[in-house]
Amino acid sequence: DAKTTQPPSMDCAEGRAANLPCNHSTISGNEYVYWYRQIHSQGPQYIIHGLKNNETNEMASLIITEDRKSSTLILPHATLRDTAVYYCIVRLTYGQNFVFGPGTRLSVLP
């Protein structure tokens, strides 16, 4: 069974914030939320991860709801180069592999 649910596709205007949702209603207390993206013809690229607190780095922000059943990846000022498939993954810290679902195909439009 899939651990995460994401919309198959989204559009965003260039320069605007892109907010990508992810539902993970069965997440357990020691599972982290990870986000990766895959630009066409490249391997996936790590973006950010978190457990329960909101996280921010140079690429994006991760907002996790208080009940941890969903999260949102925010790209604050989307550019055309952010057009990619974005994967939300839930996994344990140790001994569990990353399972990539179908992800969300984000198209940033000029």
Next chain:
Amino acid sequence: DVKVTQSSRYLVKRTGEKVFLECVQDMDHENMFWYRQDPGLGLRLIYFSYDVKMKEKGDIPEGYSVSREKKERFSLILESASTNQTSMYLCASSLSWGTNEKLFFGSGTQLSVL
């Protein structure tokens, strides 16, 4: 920056051939992984290794084997290539199991088996 290098970007082989896909990482990572990616099926884990000479089956190991003789190198072997193994193959590495584990991927090898 971590670099994961896959030896070929594109590869064309014939049915029945033995195929080697090579992957090298330059950051002394413990873990290495092989995935395949097919349209509509996403990334699926074939094999992984958490140490030299150690290997573990992933979700779809049938028809594949792996070799890790040196820490930096992880090879995927198709003993007798078949057309249903036409796919994009992605190698990845991570430092070790842990809270801050991050996967670093290579650019992929598009394998066509004719």
